[in-house]
Amino acid sequence: MLIDQHCHSVLAPGAEEPDDETLGTLLTESDRPPAAGTDPFGGALGLAVRRWCPPALGLPAHADPAAYLARRRELGTAEATRRLLSAAGLTACLVDTGLTTAAGRPLLPLADLARASGARVYEVVRLETVAAEVVAEPARWPEALAQALADACADAVAVKSVLAYRYGLAIPAARPTRAEVVRAAGEWLGGPRERLADPVLLRHLLWQAVELGLPIQLHTGFGDPDLRLHLADPALLVDFVRAVEPSGVPLVLLHCYPYHRQAAWLAHCFPQVYVDVGLTLSYTGARAAEVLGEVLELAPFGKVMFSTDAYGLPELYLVGAAQYRYALDRLLAGWRQDGACTAADAAAIGAGLSGANASRLYRLDLATPADGQVT
């Protein structure tokens, strides 16, 4: 069992195949063109793609980028996607549906993603995306938002917050008052509505999510250049974590790197905090086992969860899954060899991270066979 507890959809096949530049852009967290003398494959993630993906397309591991991209074009997006996704061997995916395009191209609808991957697909609703579409008189905006969220989450297993991108994680813990929310909503609704970045509204969204009761996934740690990394340190959430604790609503810290040890401390201390290793294990390449080890220094084994955070490219699903398996096997083999745990301990730890923890947290029903269905 392998449950990808946080990911995004991948490019839909279109009339025109994506060119190499588009594919390259999706291989980094940067949305800028590469610097002179560098290319998107020239980093830890690029090596990992060349390690794990060519075999799924019938090429030897470590094929060079040009050969790989040529083979991918030859197969076409639909076939390459099917091969890469199924090679990832995912049982279930929790898909953040807040992004519907990548590099300006549409993403696969969830039903198609489910079919192509053979995995059961669950939805994660992005709070800011829902809120941005709520239009109402400011005085009625809170109720309109609450309704919109309830509607959007009818079939969702979790919500997702990108507070880290929009404002940073150093927010006051307290729920904003209704008057504050109405005032902030008025300003936002009356403004250019570029994107929702008002800290009062962002904080209100989190508290609305607490009310909904679904687990809240929060972006923390590294990401694209839109971020101020030091303000995405999950340790900054501690007051909010304490304030939410009585509700029992789970907070899932995504990515976390390079503050994953801080995230692990929060998971160690607070029963409702969980940590995710997605994005991080893909991007850190050959170093993934060490980074996973750093997470497991303090994080309870029952609160760490695999994900890929794949987005746009099916390669990122396969790389995410392969890197995770590789890192986990290497780490735990070292522990066993070193006398730090038994084979049974290692198996239990792996089963938790791979899916049992996510299945329990999100209350996933995996009993019936999953054959590419959206739940």
Next chain:
Amino acid sequence: MLIDQHCHSVLAPGAEEPDDETLGTLLTESDRPPAAGTDPFGGALGLAVRRWCPPALGLPAHADPAAYLARRRELGTAEATRRLLSAAGLTACLVDTGLTTAAGRPLLPLADLARASGARVYEVVRLETVAAEVVAEPARWPEALAQALADACADAVAVKSVLAYRYGLAIPAARPTRAEVVRAAGEWLGGPRERLADPVLLRHLLWQAVELGLPIQLHTGFGDPDLRLHLADPALLVDFVRAVEPSGVPLVLLHCYPYHRQAAWLAHCFPQVYVDVGLTLSYTGARAAEVLGEVLELAPFGKVMFSTDAYGLPELYLVGAAQYRYALDRLLAGWRQDGACTAADAAAIGAGLSGANASRLYRLDLATPADGQVT
């Protein structure tokens, strides 16, 4: 020689044996009940307990938690404590006496701890605990505090500050004025006296300690959920470190993780700063050698000291000592094998960390045989 330069006492045997839940609580830094699907043994520290402790109670290493706890109960607290403490093989312990209970149960008096462990026991006085008991007119509080500290420290080898918990480490460097202290004392004495968290008084306590001249141990880095981790980064102490430097009073940064590289830089730069690896090497389990390696990247070898930070459970003494030995051996064996140092270098480094550094810093007289006495 193995000197535990910072620890606490352990549960006293009582009419009633502690139940499994109580023991479990003491196995994590969290004071909350474990999350659903998790248990106190399900983490790096739990694995380490199962690795090192069962043999001391006559069970095979990696015994499962239920078997271990049953055997512990069978032996009774007094016998289990004696076995676990003596298996730790400590020459001396510096015990922070600021905590007298754990999980609501009393801790062993120092003389009993000395007897059970066979180690020489020294006292470390917790500043905030002394200050909280000083009652005087605000205008005379500074003198009353100075007297109380002098009295409390008559036989102590060091003092301890929990500023990190009460306020955080980002304090102004300057000694507060007498007027500021009197005013703050007045407010505190007139208030509900819940716990001393006023930053002026906390800072004053540190400066009083500088005047006493004993080494000052400071909690830094991770700990229980009462902490804001990012405010416990020892780098935040830099202005205070500089201000204290002329006095020559040693500052010992405890735990430090995950900011141990920052702590090591302070020890590298400032003659009077020392770092401790207690708590950290216990909790990081199979990863302890790597974490110790990170400390030794910048910290002078003559300024790093072993401790356990054990509290409540004698298991934490044995695990702390065993994890330290294991991490040190593994790290230095790697260095030797790699050609980075000679066997004699490795032995000297180990001797320093294990006790020579602490013995020199705290001026411990270890010449006469220690047979469970309090010094």
Next chain:
Amino acid sequence: MLIDQHCHSVLAPGAEEPDDETLGTLLTESDRPPAAGTDPFGGALGLAVRRWCPPALGLPAHADPAAYLARRRELGTAEATRRLLSAAGLTACLVDTGLTTAAGRPLLPLADLARASGARVYEVVRLETVAAEVVAEPARWPEALAQALADACADAVAVKSVLAYRYGLAIPAARPTRAEVVRAAGEWLGGPRERLADPVLLRHLLWQAVELGLPIQLHTGFGDPDLRLHLADPALLVDFVRAVEPSGVPLVLLHCYPYHRQAAWLAHCFPQVYVDVGLTLSYTGARAAEVLGEVLELAPFGKVMFSTDAYGLPELYLVGAAQYRYALDRLLAGWRQDGACTAADAAAIGAGLSGANASRLYRLDLATPADGQVT
């Protein structure tokens, strides 16, 4: 090819040989006397010096400090310097000329450094050093500064900023206005002129450098006790990085440790950001391969550059080069063995870090044989 993209000159031979204390002082980032019981060789860098340097002076590796220092004195500074520098095997050095003495003794002029090392030597101009010498009416100071910088940089390949020491990296992104600069210049020129630490002037210097168009090297991360480490976290530069981005002027983050993962993220996201591993790989000793691995988790391979940051002691050139080669070989051998990359990949990564990246960035002409000339 090995290009040291950031270093300083070394002690010039003088009438009197430097004593052991002087040499010891230059072996740490601390300018304080060592603490009781410690010595300058008693740390990771000290072990690395004893590993790599004695053979260059005809002693076995790991010679003890006394024997090494005696042999060094026997050979004399000129000969020891020549041997150590040539053993480093450097093709080219980019020398920050902002420091002209070390431990109160003069440094070798660049031409002599070039002769002794056999490397091509390029100049890096320290912004604050130039600015500190500009005297003009406040109203004309901006122009005088611009002229002085242009003159100083006529033959330079880069400029260097020590903003991290003087103020910290958390600066506003925007270029200060002329009025702000004139006012700040007036205050500084009218004051005791101790050292330039005004944040407006420091920021103005950076923007002047952007106008010059040369790559800007910035001290980030650890250094001497004059620093507040947490304010040298390169992540704090993100707003400035974004503001500079349209100019295309490269920003080279020096040292970075222990925030090298943060620096790598900036290099990952922003095309004009580069990272350097100098100082860091020397000081972290036997752990250098792990630290280099941490840099390469996120940093594009085409944007990471070797340097030594050697200063004062020729030992630091040899140690820097040897530690880098050792760390790189060990890291990449592990990757190959592990199946993470091919031998050709490893060779290409190494070639980039060792010199190709720096050569491209600084547009160095290395075609003609370098025989100790200053370019």
